[in-house]
Amino acid sequence: MIDKASGVPAYRQLADVLRGRVRTAGYAPGSQIPSERDLVAEFGVSRPTVRQAIELLRNEGVLLAEHGRGIFVRPIPTVQRLARTRLSREARERNQGTFLGDAAAGGWEPSVSVRIHVEPANQRVADLLHLSPGAEVCVRDRLMRADGNPVQLATSRLPREITRGTAIEQVDTGQGGVYARLEEAGHRLGHFEELVSARQPTPEERSSLQLTPGIPVLTITRVAIADGGYPVEVNDMVLSAERYQLHYVLPAE
Amino acid sequence: MIDKASGVPAYRQLADVLRGRVRTAGYAPGSQIPSERDLVAEFGVSRPTVRQAIELLRNEGVLLAEHGRGIFVRPIPTVQRLARTRLSREARERNQGTFLGDAAAGGWEPSVSVRIHVEPANQRVADLLHLSPGAEVCVRDRLMRADGNPVQLATSRLPREITRGTAIEQVDTGQGGVYARLEEAGHRLGHFEELVSARQPTPEERSSLQLTPGIPVLTITRVAIADGGYPVEVNDMVLSAERYQLHYVLPAE
DNA sequence: TAGTGGTCTAGACCACAGC
DNA sequence: CTGTGGTCTAGACCACTAT
Numbered sequence: 001m002i003d004k005a006s007g008v009p010a011y012r013q014l015a016d017v018l019r020g021r022v023r024t025a026g027y028a029p030g031s032q033i034p035s036e037r038d039l040v041a042e043f044g045v046s047r048p049t050v051r052q053a054i055e056l057l058r059n060e061g062v063l064l065a066e067h068g069r070g071i072f073v074r075p076i077p078t079v080q081r082l083a084r085t086r087l088s089r090e091a092r093e094r095n096q097g098t099f100l101g102d103a104a105a106g107g108w109e110p111s112v113s114v115r116i117h118v119e120p121a122n123q124r125v126a127d128l129l130h131l132s133p134g135a136e137v138c139v140r141d142r143l144m145r146a147d148g149n150p151v152q153l154a155t156s157r158l159p160r161e162i163t164r165g166t167a168i169e170q171v172d173t174g175q176g177g178v179y180a181r182l183e184e185a186g187h188r189l190g191h192f193e194e195l196v197s198a199r200q201p202t203p204e205e206r207s208s209l210q211l212t213p214g215i216p217v218l219t220i221t222r223v224a225i226a227d228g229g230y231p232v233e234v235n236d237m238v239l240s241a242e243r244y245q246l247h248y249v250l251p252a253e
Numbered sequence: 254m255i256d257k258a259s260g261v262p263a264y265r266q267l268a269d270v271l272r273g274r275v276r277t278a279g280y281a282p283g284s285q286i287p288s289e290r291d292l293v294a295e296f297g298v299s300r301p302t303v304r305q306a307i308e309l310l311r312n313e314g315v316l317l318a319e320h321g322r323g324i325f326v327r328p329i330p331t332v333q334r335l336a337r338t339r340l341s342r343e344a345r346e347r348n349q350g351t352f353l354g355d356a357a358a359g360g361w362e363p364s365v366s367v368r369i370h371v372e373p374a375n376q377r378v379a380d381l382l383h384l385s386p387g388a389e390v391c392v393r394d395r396l397m398r399a400d401g402n403p404v405q406l407a408t409s410r411l412p413r414e415i416t417r418g419t420a421i422e423q424v425d426t427g428q429g430g431v432y433a434r435l436e437e438a439g440h441r442l443g444h445f446e447e448l449v450s451a452r453q454p455t456p457e458e459r460s461s462l463q464l465t466p467g468i469p470v471l472t473i474t475r476v477a478i479a480d481g482g483y484p485v486e487v488n489d490m491v492l493s494a495e496r497y498q499l500h501y502v503l504p505a506e
Numbered sequence: 507t508a509g510t511g512g513t514c515t516a517g518a519c520c521a522c523a524g525c
Numbered sequence: 526c527t528g529t530g531g532t533c534t535a536g537a538c539c540a541c542t543a544t
Contacts, residue, residue, distance in 0.1 A: 009513060016456075035529060046515050048301075051530090059312055060453045068522035068529050081448070089506055189505040195334070196501065198451030198469045198494035200313045203269075216451045216469035216494070224505075241451035241469070248449065248501055252442040252477075262532060288510060299534050304511085321510050321541030513539075520532075 002043050010045050011052035017043075018053065022062055022073050030075040033063070061214040061242070074212075080106050080146070081247045082239075089189070099144050099152070100177075108146040114171045115141045118160060125157050128223055128234045136160035138169055140178070143208060150209050153238040162187065162232060179224070182232055190227040196220050198241055205238055215242040255296050263298050267306035270296075275315055275326050283328040286316070312467040314495070327465075333359050333399070334500045335492075352397050352405070361399040367424045368394045371413060378410050381476055381487045389413035391422055393431070396461060403462050406491040415440065415485060432477070435485055443480040449473050451494055458491055468495040 002013050021027045034042065039050045054071060057063040064074045082102055103110035117139050126133040137157045144152040156178065158168060167173050168181050179189060201209065201217045211217070218241045224233040255266050274280045287295065292303045307324060310316040317327045356363035370392050379386040390410045397405040409431065411421060420426050421434050432442060454462065454470045464470070471494045477486040 011513080019456075037529085046517095048516090049514060052513085054530095055308075060455075065530060066523085067531065068524080070523095070529060079450075191505050192503040194499075194501040194503065196449055196471075196499040197332075197497065198471050200467060200469065202313075214453055216453065218449075218451050244450065246447075246449040248447040248503075250445040250447065250501075252444050264532080290510085300536090302533060305532085307511095318511060319542085320512065321543080323510060323542095507544085508542105509544105510542075511540085513537100515537080516535100518532100518534080521530085523527105523529075525526085525528105 002045060010043075011049050011056065014039070014043055014045065014050065014053035015056045018057060019060075019062055022057075027073045029073050032070045032072050035070060059214040064212060077242050079245050080108075080151075080243055081245050099154075103146065106146070109148070111145045111148070113143045113145075116169060116171065117141075121157070125234060128221075129157070129159055129231050131159055138163040140168075151240060151243055153205065153208060154235055155237075156233055156235045158182075158233045178233065182224070182226075187226040187232050189232075190225050190229065193223045193225065194220055195222075196246065201238070209238070209240055211240055212242070215240060217241055218244055218246065220246070255298060263296075264302050264305035264309065267292070267296055267298065267303065268309045271306065271310060272313075272315055275310075280326045282326050285323045285325050288323060314467045317465065330495045332498045333361075333404070333496055334498050352407075356399065359399070362401070364398045364401070366396045366398075369422060369424065370394075374410070378487060381474075382410070382412055382484050384412060391416040393421070404493060404496055406458065406461060407488055408490075409486055409488045411435075411486045431486065435477070435479075440485050441480040442485075443478050443482065446476045446478065447473055448475075449499065454491070462491070462493055464493055465495070468493060470494055471497055471499065473499070 001017060002010050004010060006013070018027075018033070021033075027033050036047055036050050036054065040047050043050070054063060054065065058065060061074060064072045066072065080102070099112065100110055118136055119139055120134045121129065121131050121137045123133050125131070125137060126135065129137070131137070136159075138160050140154075140156040140158075142154045142156075143150055144154065158178075162182070162185065163169050166181050166185055168178050173181055183189060197219050198216045199219065201211055201215075205211070205217060206213075209217070218237075218239045220235075220237040220239070222233075222235040222237065223231050224235070226232050254270060255263050257263060259266070271280075271286070274286075280286050289300055289303050289307065293300050296303070307316060307318065311318060314327060317325045319325065352365065353363055371389055372392055373387045374382065374384050374390045376386050378384070378390060379388065382390070384390070389412075391413050393407075393409040393411075395407045395409075396403055397407065411431075415435070415438065416422050419434050419438055421431050426434055436442060449471065451469045451471050454464055454468075458464070458470060459466075462470070471490075471492045473488075473490040473492070475486075475488040475490065476484050477488070479485050
């Protein structure tokens with residue numbers, strides 16, 4: 001099976017064979033594949049070489065290793081669609097915030113841990129909020145769970161000038177959440193801008209979100225812009241790319 | 254530096270030290286770090302252990318190895334912002350398509366290779382286009398380049414029923430691109446839906462897009478919906494997450 | 507030619523899961 | 526207890542880059 005004279009490294013050839021077996025469902029999703037030592041015998045290569053091939057496929061998100069149990073084909077995950085239309089005023093007024101709206105739509109039980117503090121704005125935050133670097137911002141650091149499982153990290157930053165004395169600086173922001181309190185304070189929201197990208201998680205994110213290796217995270221930076229055209233909030237979100245799909249609707253005009 | 258009795262694997266401890274040096278700019282972006290053999294001497298571990306630590310950081314996108322040259326701190330990449338507002342009719346009428354519009358905005362030289370064929374719709378495509386599985390679809394397979402560098406893969410599928418006899422089945426679709434030809438054929442566009450996620454690239458995508466290991470791809474599935482509410486095109490796009498940021502604007506109402 | 511990262515080996519011991 | 530994956534070693538040879 002492995003051609004050592006082909007110029008292609010043995011571990012890549014082996015990874016190709018195993019990936020092929022997964023794709024053609026020779027190895028079914030969720031099922032256990034042969035142990036490393038079995039593969040050593042089957043393909044006539046050393047155990048480190050087998051491990052290198054498996055490592056490659058784990059990083060591609062094809063395989064999943066469980067210590068003491070075995071190696072498995074990664075089961076097809078259930079995906080949550082995050083509809084970005086939930087930022088509408090009407091939707092905001094019905095619930096505590098966008099996360100709770102998504103939970104209602106997805107049929108899972110939401111819970112949120114919040115930590116609040118005040119810090120000086122760094123260069124990036126100052127630029128996004130049109131503040132001078134070092135100006136005070138109120139920081140709402142949140143970990144969202146779905147049915148108890150951590151699924152999303154979110155860090156909102158708002159100018160302290162706006163939040164001082166409001167429920168935004170409280171753990172419980174009340175009906176309608178932060179955005180409702182902003183509008184009550186006279187900052188009527190005009191639109192949101194979202195910057196979406198993806199990357200490998202940091203070790204901290206990997207443990208907070210209980211991510212399996214090989215799964216990247218989606219990053220969303222959302223800036224809320226008030227009717228006057230000035231920014232009032234920047235929200236940095238980190239989501240497991242395995243579990244989330246973002247849904248945007250764009251007009252053709 | 255490495256505490257072998259701590260319970261934390263040596264390669265993780267080493268990775269933590271090196272990551273720390275990169276974060277605090279002890280190792281500057283783009284600069285070369287000590288060779289594997291130097292690190293073996295510095296930390297008193299074997300070369301495979303050093304390689305394991307470096308492999309981890311490469312997959313996190315922190316380091317970059319160049320065969321025969323050395324290991325480098327990954328330089329901060331330049332990001333292209335893909336403004337999804339460019340789908341407006343006015344913008345479409347000015348140019349050949351959204352990719353060319355993004356190029357004009359970003360100031361780079363665009364080029365596109367196109368391959369066209371007809372195939373039966375699979376289950377997913379049939380669902381998205383409201384067709385029966387097996388119905389013929391016209392497939393436009395494209396590789397987009399910016400200044401000669403491959404940056405994006407896109408595969409559009411349209412019902413054959415709609416494209417038969419139109420320039421959509423030609424390599425050059427003419428002024429305004431596919432969307433202009435669709436409107437000429439009487440399919441006035443109502444809105445677009447985009448589903449965004451991320452994952453590790455397949456080996457094929459990695460070579461087509463010349464991706465460096467450890468960098469995930471952004472995936473966008475865009476469905477164009479005509480005024481009558483029926484879908485006319487599904488476009489699957491794959492972009493390097495290192496090079497792209499998606500920009501969405503959402504109304505607050 | 508010297509130095510670099512890339513591949514591969516044979517073996518050892520540890521930690522975890524499950525019977 | 527057995528079998529699994531996880532870690533680590535000491536060394537060998539290859540392929541690439543630069544001088």
